[in-house]
Amino acid sequence: MSTLIGHPYGGFWRRLAAYLIDGLLLGSIQVMLAIIVQTIAPNDLRALANIAPVGILLGWAYFSLLESSPAQATVGKLALGIYVTDRDGDPIDFRKASIRYWAKLLSTLVLMLGWLMAAFTPGKRALHDYVAGTLVLRRATVAVTPSYADPGAGAGQYWDGSRWSSEPGVFLTRSQ
Numbered sequence: 001m002s003t004l005i006g007h008p009y010g011g012f013w014r015r016l017a018a019y020l021i022d023g024l025l026l027g028s029i030q031v032m033l034a035i036i037v038q039t040i041a042p043n044d045l046r047a048l049a050n051i052a053p054v055g056i057l058l059g060w061a062y063f064s065l066l067e068s069s070p071a072q073a074t075v076g077k078l079a080l081g082i083y084v085t086d087r088d089g090d091p092i093d094f095r096k097a098s099i100r101y102w103a104k105l106l107s108t109l110v111l112m113l114g115w116l117m118a119a120f121t122p123g124k125r126a127l128h129d130y131v132a133g134t135l136v137l138r139r140a141t142v143a144v145t146p147s148y149a150d151p152g153a154g155a156g157q158y159w160d161g162s163r164w165s166s167e168p169g170v171f172l173t174r175s176q
Contacts, residue, residue, distance in 0.1 A: 007089070010082035010136035012119035015126075021076030026062060030055045060101050068097040081139045092134060100132035 010018075033051050041047040066074045072083040072091050084100070086092050092100070107114025107127040114127030123135060 007137040007140045009124035010077075010080075010138050011124050012116075014080050014082055014138070015118055015124075015136055018074065018076035018080045018082060021079055022062070022074045025075055026055070026059055029058065060098065063101045064094055064097040067100065068092055068094040077136075082136050083139065085135050085137055087133050087135060089135070089137070092132075096132055096134065100128050100134055103128035103131035106131065 030051060033054065034048065037044075037047050037051060063074060067077075067084045068091070070091070071078060072085065077083055084092055084097070086096065104114075107117075110127065116126075118124050118126040118129070118136075123129075125135065129135065
């Protein structure tokens, strides 16, 4: 289980900006597909109509695969320093990421109020976050002061990947 200390919630505006970046990326891919289909089959409305279900599946795959990946974020979320976790701060799996994606339809169907909830609820959670049991957090930044600035600060401590620790690690040292 991860610790949520030092990871503030991803707020409404940051999440909206990330979603707009993702929307531009996915939208440009769909426009390129439409241009290709129009070039191959000019004026064939049936062929153009097939782009819609492909776009829906592409969006589902994009959000679900990237949010369940080790990065825990889409391109837009990475650009804005936010990521998706479960309620304990642990990464989500593909199933939970898929539930989160399809629950966005519910957030939209209630007059977009499901999305707006992220501005006002504790934990900055939208309706689809409640349905899927997820959080959107900001990446914590760790300020590291050089040891030469204050020789007494952090003596004997090291960064173990998630926190500062003074516990002995698995370090090989040369015997004298």
